[in-house]
Amino acid sequence: MTAQRKAVLDVLHRWHDHPTADEVFLRVRKLLPKVSLATVYRNLDVLAEQDEIQVIEFPGQPRRYDAVTRPHYHIVCVECGRVEDIHLDRVPDLGALVQRTGAYEVLATRLEFEGRCSRCRAR
Amino acid sequence: MTAQRKAVLDVLHRWHDHPTADEVFLRVRKLLPKVSLATVYRNLDVLAEQDEIQVIEFPGQPRRYDAVTRPHYHIVCVECGRVEDIHLDRVPDLGALVQRTGAYEVLATRLEFEGRCSRCRAR
DNA sequence: AATGCTACCAGGAACTACTCCCAATAAATG
DNA sequence: CATTTATTGGGAGTAGTTCCTGGTAGCATT
Helix, strand or coil: CCHHHHHHHHHHHHCCCCCEHHHHHHHHHHHCCCCCHHHHHHHHHHHHHCCCCEEECCCCCCCEEECCCCCCEEEEECCCCCEEEECCCCCCCHHHHHHHHCCCEEEEEEEEEEEECHHHHHC | CCHHHHHHHHHHHHCCCCCEHHHHHHHHHHHCCCCCHHHHHHHHHHHHHCCCCEEECCCCCCCEEECCCCCCEEEEECCCCCEEEECCCCCCCHHHHHHHHCCCEEEEEEEEEEEECHHHHHC
16 A cells, blocks of 8 residues: 555545546645656556445546445436435346346446536526 | 438448447448548437437447437446347336435436346357 | 528547556565 | 565557538528
């Protein structure tokens, strides 16, 4: 656990606004001004591999990162791009359903939402 | 409806293997050898806007296109990248559930699957 | 038929979000 | 303390897509 890796993790523990790699980079650079973007990307990959952080991928948007690893869902605002958490209980196991219907071994189910956040709706 | 736009649509009506823009381009070029990639992209956008085709977006992968617009789901093979259709009945309206829990106006629900196709599993 | 208008075109440059490479440095191990 | 191993910063490269420029096609109005 190098200073760089720790700084990346700290940033994600401190802020829960689902920053992009670039945003993490800008925040880490305040602590370690010489850090490189490649290092941030590398450490985000390593931390995700170790399940210390979660990767949030919305198509056509930069990846976002989240230090909260317990399962929950995300919604992205189509206007401002903000990503927020959604907590849902008792979501049926749709992956199992798919597994039964076909020839696929189902490895993951991706469930995400798009909408307009209250702030953008107010405008 | 120019010849180029018609050719793009024809390609998607003829093949249902969820081609990428690049694959559409290669197929259109057999009919219209001078067509440009930008034109294919533009017409895919226009056709999607008009709901004549559907866009399939898996994060980190090129977009794929589908002339079948009635709602169905997709699964991508993590090994070969092939995208296949999944037909599911009676999927609960998770978007409505989310709408009730929070401040968001839910505009779309994205439900996709990842797995290993039978062909890759056989190897 | 000439003019203006709009939509569309090809080709290439530009852009974004990564990803890869490499020499230099730091950490871990014996 | 020496050496192996992991990690670093910086810069170049990449894939997929978008943007820009100048030009053309089709159509309505004169």
